[in-house]
Amino acid sequence: MRKHLRTAVRLRRPVDTWHKPALSAAAALAVPDLTLLALGRLDLVLYTSAGAMCALYAHGLPYAARARTLLWVVLGMVVSLGVALTAASLTASPVLLVVGASLVAAAHKTLCDATRIGPPGNLILTFIASSAFFMPQRIGDVPLHLALALAAGAVAWLVCMAPVLVRPHGPERLAVARALESAAALWRLRREGAEPRDGRDAALRDTELTARQAVAGAVNSAWHTLFLIPGADPARARLERLLAHAESALAAPCEGRTRTPAHEAERCAAQARAIRSRGALPEIGPTPGDPRRPAEVTAEAGTATERETRTAADAAHTVPAAPRRPAPDRVTGVRAVLARLRPGSPLLPIGVRVAVGCTLAGWVSLAAGVGHPYWAVVSAASIHQANSTLSGQRALQRVLGNALGLILFFALLPLIRVGPLAMVLLALALQIGAEALITRNYWLGSVCVTPMALLLTEFGGRLPAGTLIADRLIDTVVGVAVGLACCAVVTNRRATDRIDEALARVTAARSAALHRLGEGGGAGGGPDREDGPAVGDGDRESGWARDRLALSLSLVELREAFEVASGEWWQRSLPAERVAAAEREGHRTLARLVRHAAPRVPVS
Incomplete structure (x- = not known):
């Protein structure tokens, strides 16, 4: 009380x-x-x-x-x-x-x-x-x-x-800035060389999961905002690149070593400040002090694990080949x-x-x-x-x-x-x-x-x-x-039914995502290829799989449904363990999708 x-x-x-x-x-x-x-x-x-x-x-x-x-x-x-x-x-x-x-x-x-x-x-x-x-x-x-x-x-x-008349792209700039600020907060939580050893590390992982959920929600909101802008708008393309940088924070492993978490945090925060200002949108370019192109940096990694840990930072240099579109089966409007x-x-x-x-x-x-x-x-x-x-x-x-x-x-x-x-x-x-x-x-x-x-x-x-x-x-x-x-x-016992529906949607979206990742693992391009997936229909479908898991509110709605049902006084037993497992596996799959779907087109 x-x-x-x-x-x-x-x-x-x-x-x-x-x-x-x-x-x-x-x-x-x-x-x-x-x-x-x-x-x-x-x-x-x-x-x-x-x-x-x-x-x-x-x-x-x-x-x-x-x-x-x-x-x-x-x-x-x-x-x-x-x-x-x-x-x-x-x-x-x-x-x-x-x-x-x-x-x-x-x-x-x-x-x-x-x-x-x-x-x-x-x-x-x-x-x-x-x-x-x-x-x-x-x-x-x-x-x-x-x-x-x-x-x-x-x-x-x-x-x-x-x-x-004075700030024609103000709302979308603000949405992307908030996503970058959430990503910066997530990067700050990560520590280089951290290995789980005791309860404090477990608590850190729980805190990081909460931060990942915040990033996913902010990125989700920003993509929905950008989807409302015509694809031909040049400012949208630059905002998409910046939002992809924020989204790349989800691609880094929850545990383990990242390349430069402190630097990435400051970089995301600086980009957010620049977007909030009235000046020009910041450009996504090579990391200061590293003149090589992202493809060159990625190619030097000797193992799949090393390539994976570098992907989050490298994704900041990617450029969308075309304006991103939501999945074709996404229900909108009336x-x-x-x-x-x-x-x-x-x-x-x-x-x-x-x-x-x-x-x-x-x-x-x-x-x-x-x-x-x-x-x-x-x-x-x-x-x-x-x-x-x-x-x-x-x-x-x-x-x-x-x-x-x-x-x-x-x-x-x-x-x-x-x-x-x-x-x-x-x-x-x-x-x-x-x-x-x-x-x-x-x-x-x-x-x-x-x-x-x-x-x-x-x-x-x-x-x-x-x-x-x-x-x-x-x-x-x-x-x-x-x-x-x-x-x-007046009870709302349907709140628990909403959890079951959300779990079913997350399971279906994750299964489709894993199927897509399996298709991309061969010659057609996938997360284990050094040059990343090719830009084209396959990459677009990978992006749609990611949208169905995250942007279609599968994970976000699951969390919301569970919190709503938890606050009702007359409910049947809630599937807390199933929800926690679905969220954990869903975010892991989302991280793989982010790594898989991001095109590697270097910015010179």
Whole structure:
């Protein structure tokens, strides 16, 4: 229990790009808010905020993909708002409105998890839509309010796309830089001449396995990012070479001797720093102090073992013969989303938890006479995470953050009462503060989110501060308590089934990879040839085998599935030993694939 408490409140290092969604959202909010202030119509802030808050999404995507994704987010927000406003105009029954808000919240959670949209996930969509369900509304005003949301969404789209004019390859550069930084961390863990002798060495191997998993995840994410860029883009080719260098860290043996681990660590770190800068992309060239070409260095190795230990460093000099493509059987887009929502999907019980929890929380809030039952709905929706353990941690974070946020709201009341301009500027400052802090921990970000939510209520009409604070506190406690109860009642036994499916995928991908490695071991080129595999169809198929094992999320999803199932309180016995063995063998096979698939084309 104490460990879970520490985990729930512990502060992490801030995400390196927190300022991008923070400033984007602030800019997207400032334009409509200041316009409405000039027109004296701050009562319409909720509708414009619906579109403007879409600026928080898709900042990790290349700009072409970001444009498409943001369009879908804006349309999803407008549709959700339209459903909420239409329901509010057709019925005044708060009981029915709570049901409607809960069903929309469940749809948001399920679809955001299925599309893997990333932070802030379903929470922003649910907050705006749930609030709109309880806004007094006339059916004739709905088109105007939706038009305001759509216009603000267009502003958010333009704000998020504006950086393409000054840094057109920023997102993909960042993804590759993160992969190189993970590779540098892995190289730092390795020691020359280390042989396992005692428990400390076993612990070191466990730490290195964790680092290898981090590298595989970062490389996987970076390849997915590069796959979204047209193959003819010249910057993509150079980024592929740099990403291949990061990926080469996986090719080095987990134990044993590597050529220059300290040098490789510094090299990866230096490349990451160069990529993050605004200068030209660094070139992959010969190792300083070694003027020979990689093929010459590799050819001097007298044994297969020596060649193997040199491969990781030599792979840094390789140049892709053509833009790398994902495996042809890789499922993407709408088909991938539908596959994650198939009958029996582990995402569906989470959606049921949200629907039931939000409905009951809203009804309890109504029974308690609270004037803002949608806050209870949002609180219940916000705590439902991938499993019960994470939901319990989020519940603690929600209560702690909201309590401190209410104290901050009370302290800011004199400034809020100054006038409308002060309210607008304070809302923008809180938005930036929320994004700056929420990457450290959810509860810390909630300290700013809570007064911002209360400010949004103030724009529609001033209410006694004591009433607002009491309603928010009661709804938070009610939503958290009911949400946790639903986690216990609505079980997710399908989480264990997901482990079995992931194990089957890893086994199939590894078998195909080993078959491919066996084909490559003869005259056609393979890991034991001094000049490496030939570039061509065989090499492309080796790359696809690697993609199916790593980039298709086989290994990554296995780890995620096991962690999710481990956090559910009612599960059958988990196959921990099978998972550990599958991960260990899978990463060994992945290392062989990295060595096998990398073409040896020297850079002069």
